[in-house]
Amino acid sequence: xxxxxxxxxxxxxxxxxxxxxxxxxxxxxxxxxxxxxEKHRRLRQLPDAGMIGELVVLVGSDELPExxxxxxxxxxxxxxxxxxxxxxxxxxxxxxxxxxxFQDGKGLLITPWRGQSCQVDADELxxxxxxxxxxxxxxxxxxxxxxxxxxxxxxxxxxxxxxAFAPDAPETEQTPVTAWQDTPYIYHQHPAAWVxxxxxxxxxxxxxPYAPMEQPPCQPPYPQAYQTPYDPQAGQLPYQTPYDPQAGQLPYQxPYDPQAGQLPYQTPYxxxxxxxxxxxxxGGQRPVTYxxxxxxxxxxxxxxxxxxPADSAEDFGQPRPRVRHSLLGRRNRHEE
Amino acid sequence: MKNxxxxxxxxxxxxxxxxxKLFYFxxxxxxxxxxxxxxxxxxxxxVPVMIHLGTAFLPRLFPADKLLLSLVNFLCALGVLVxxxxxxxYAYQQALYYGVGLVCMVVCIYLVRLIRTWSVPxxxxxxxxxxxxxxPLLIGxxxxxAKNWFYIGGLSxxxxxxxxxSLLIIISYYMSRRKFFIWLGFAGCCLLLLMLQKDLxxxxxxxxxxxxxYYASSSNLLMTGIGLLGGAGAAMxxxxxxxxxxxRVAIWRNPWSDYDNSGYQIVQxxxxxxxxxxxxxxxGLGSPRTIPVYHTDxxxxxxxxxxxxxxxxFVLLMYVAIIWRGATxxxxxxxxxxxxxxxxxxxxxxxxxFVIIGGVIKLIPLTGVTMPFVSYGGTSLVSSxxxxxxxxxxxxxxxxxxxxxxxxxTMDVPGEVEP
Numbered sequence: 001x002x003x004x005x006x007x008x009x010x011x012x013x014x015x016x017x018x019x020x021x022x023x024x025x026x027x028x029x030x031x032x033x034x035x036x037x038e039k040h041r042r043l044r045q046l047p048d049a050g051m052i053g054e055l056v057v058l059v060g061s062d063e064l065p066e067x068x069x070x071x072x073x074x075x076x077x078x079x080x081x082x083x084x085x086x087x088x089x090x091x092x093x094x095x096x097x098x099x100x101x102f103q104d105g106k107g108l109l110i111t112p113w114r115g116q117s118c119q120v121d122a123d124e125l126x127x128x129x130x131x132x133x134x135x136x137x138x139x140x141x142x143x144x145x146x147x148x149x150x151x152x153x154x155x156x157x158x159x160x161x162x163x164a165f166a167p168d169a170p171e172t173e174q175t176p177v178t179a180w181q182d183t184p185y186i187y188h189q190h191p192a193a194w195v196x197x198x199x200x201x202x203x204x205x206x207x208x209p210y211a212p213m214e215q216p217p218c219q220p221p222y223p224q225a226y227q228t229p230y231d232p233q234a235g236q237l238p239y240q241t242p243y244d245p246q247a248g249q250l251p252y253q254x255p256y257d258p259q260a261g262q263l264p265y266q267t268p269y270x271x272x273x274x275x276x277x278x279x280x281x282x283g284g285q286r287p288v289t290y291x292x293x294x295x296x297x298x299x300x301x302x303x304x305x306x307x308x309p310a311d312s313a314e315d316f317g318q319p320r321p322r323v324r325h326s327l328l329g330r331r332n333r334h335e336e
Numbered sequence: 337m338k339n340x341x342x343x344x345x346x347x348x349x350x351x352x353x354x355x356x357k358l359f360y361f362x363x364x365x366x367x368x369x370x371x372x373x374x375x376x377x378x379x380x381x382x383v384p385v386m387i388h389l390g391t392a393f394l395p396r397l398f399p400a401d402k403l404l405l406s407l408v409n410f411l412c413a414l415g416v417l418v419x420x421x422x423x424x425x426y427a428y429q430q431a432l433y434y435g436v437g438l439v440c441m442v443v444c445i446y447l448v449r450l451i452r453t454w455s456v457p458x459x460x461x462x463x464x465x466x467x468x469x470x471x472p473l474l475i476g477x478x479x480x481x482a483k484n485w486f487y488i489g490g491l492s493x494x495x496x497x498x499x500x501x502s503l504l505i506i507i508s509y510y511m512s513r514r515k516f517f518i519w520l521g522f523a524g525c526c527l528l529l530l531m532l533q534k535d536l537x538x539x540x541x542x543x544x545x546x547x548x549x550y551y552a553s554s555s556n557l558l559m560t561g562i563g564l565l566g567g568a569g570a571a572m573x574x575x576x577x578x579x580x581x582x583x584r585v586a587i588w589r590n591p592w593s594d595y596d597n598s599g600y601q602i603v604q605x606x607x608x609x610x611x612x613x614x615x616x617x618x619x620g621l622g623s624p625r626t627i628p629v630y631h632t633d634x635x636x637x638x639x640x641x642x643x644x645x646x647x648x649x650f651v652l653l654m655y656v657a658i659i660w661r662g663a664t665x666x667x668x669x670x671x672x673x674x675x676x677x678x679x680x681x682x683x684x685x686x687x688x689x690f691v692i693i694g695g696v697i698k699l700i701p702l703t704g705v706t707m708p709f710v711s712y713g714g715t716s717l718v719s720s721x722x723x724x725x726x727x728x729x730x731x732x733x734x735x736x737x738x739x740x741x742x743x744x745x746t747m748d749v750p751g752e753v754e755p
Contacts, residue, residue, distance in 0.1 A: 023355045
């Protein structure tokens with residue numbers, strides 16, 4: 001093409017390129033703004049997005065009253081500073097006290113910062129502790145400073161069997177199960193059958209009159225009933241109810257002795273009648289498979305003695321389903 | 337038309353990608369009309385096809401961020417276009433590296449998606465990165481006062497561009513694991529090696545990104561301030577020790593004092609921007625080749641000359657959009673490593689853009705870094721696309737997590753009572 005003609009063409013095309021450049025920038029920022037609005041809308045619909053559960057305050061402070069539910073992200077830092085992911089303004093809690101991370105199939109792993117310590121249920125943790133050995137599960141309690149927090153996982157998260165129940169089983173045989181999927185396994189038999197019959201021997205030398213568990217009971221949930229309030233200051237062992245055959249308790253309940261390798265929370269459980277009437281733990285549906293065997297003494301056991309008092313107003317019977325509002329069948333932006 | 341799905345009409349990327357393809361089709365067609373060389377016609381078809389593949393095909397493999405893909409592809413193709421106009425042989429090589437970079441980007445996306453535990457890769461990358469950075473000191477060749485290149489079989493390699501990626505992976509991983517001394521030691525060793533190579537621009541990038549990433553991971557203002565003071569002190573020491581640093585600062589302060597010698601490059605760059613005016617002199621016109629290293633450091637001046645200052649501003653806004661998008665991806669990441677990695681990639685791209693464009697327009701002293709995605713250079717283009725790939729990988733994981741959240745929130749939980 002002749003140079004002068006090309007020059008005229010190129011000079012004219014300048015405005016065309018400018019127009020296209022402006023269009024590209026305009027569309028890009030419009031897209032960004034639209035995605036921002038979309039993100040806010042989705043967050044309104046799914047306020048629990050990115051969270052794995054809540055830490056419910058059992059013992060707090062004036063700034064953090066009991067019953068407060070603190071959302072827990074998948075990973076983060078717990079401390080009293082505002083910059084922490086989980087802020088616990090309670091005496092004894094350091095600015096950055098501990099790291100936590102949720103691992104699918106394991107639970108919430110806790111690693112205190114250097115110089116800090118905390119306690120998960122009965123296990124004292126320091127920054128040298130192997131976090132993977134002391135995972136928090138649904139219903140686990142975290143003692144940090146003067147605060148006592150209890151973990152409530154959201155429904156559907158993968159958790160594994162509590163390690164105390166299957167210490168000898170190869171890890172590969174443990175199939176991660178969701179918290180709520182475990183519920184029928186737990187409640188379709190008498191809770192007293194939760195002991196590992198391979199490791200625990202009934203006092204009278206007889207096997208319990210229940211069918212052995214098909215699968216080790218997994219947490220969560222642990223009904224509040226069989227959790228004796230734990231007081232670390234009193235040197236009390238967790239969930240340990242002394243055996244008293246006169247009180248109508250179950251026969252194969254050995255006192256907890258950690259040195260002997262026994263299991264920690266094998267306290268007999270008697271379901272409260274009002275829970276059964278209200279359909280606990282299925283939330284309105286009576287568990288049809290729950291059939292307490294006759295002659296186990298539970299029927300005669302006084303209600304006050306058959307269960308430990310609830311230590312929290314919160315119901316930890318089953319994981320809380322995530323909050324969601326109307327999704328209206330929206331799809332993500334890449335499918336649009 | 338009534339049966340057309342509603343979602344397809346609402347795709348915000350369709351028009352953007354269409355405009356990008358139209359831009360390059362018309363631009364290469366115009367250049368073809370200049371001399372009727374068949375390469376121009378080939379590029380007029382090939383570049384829009386590559387953009388289409390990059391923006392429409394890749395999202396079928398994984399949930400990719402189409403906006404990021406569109407902008408990155410636009411900038412890469414802009415580099416090819418400007419190089420084709422100024423020096424076609426550079427453009428062909430750049431187009432080749434563009435294709436290689438796209439493949440590397442996909443590899444990076446899959447790496448981020450597939451690797452669950454980064455402890456072993458991060459630990460392995462430390463010695464490999466340090467060895468790579470030390471290579472130019474042993475077998476390298478000094479270019480423009482810096483010894484940051486080495487040659488293998490006729491192929492020139494700038495290892496600091498490759499180590500940029502491993503630096504981000506290593507410091508993001510160890511920061512997320514709170515292994516303070518490991519990432520600090522690694523970053524310190526990298527800076528030391530870069531100072532020995534006299535590659536101060538890259539050293540500035542490494543230092544800036546590490547410091548900002550540290551602040552992002554810890555929110556520790558005191559330590560960040562101490563790091564900033566340390567950097568300022570090191571800059572002062574560098575200014576006193578290295579003659580070429582003093583020279584660059586002097587040129588920056590007054591390039592016209594020595595305009596036909598040391599200040600020639602920056603003066604020519606400023607004159608090119610000024611001669612372009614608001615709307616440019618026109619594609620294929622002007623005299624961009626009078627600017628020294630017009631194809632790498634000063635490519636922004638060439639863009640401003642040919643397309644105008646307003647278009648240059650649009651290019652800057654595209655970088656702003658990329659940074660905005662990157663920060664959004666980092667903030668939405670569910671794992672601290674992924675968040676830091678995305679933030680690191682964003683900071684690296686943003687800081688590099690600021691350093692080179694600031695140098696070209698005489699906002700800050702000129703340092704020898706490339707303009708991400710646009711400048712000529714195989715290692716630079718591939719590493720920039722890898723950075724975009726890491727960012728894309730985190731974005732796709734975020735999408736997976738969001739889908740999982742939606743699934744969990746809409747699943748039927750036994751016994752759940754409808755509110």
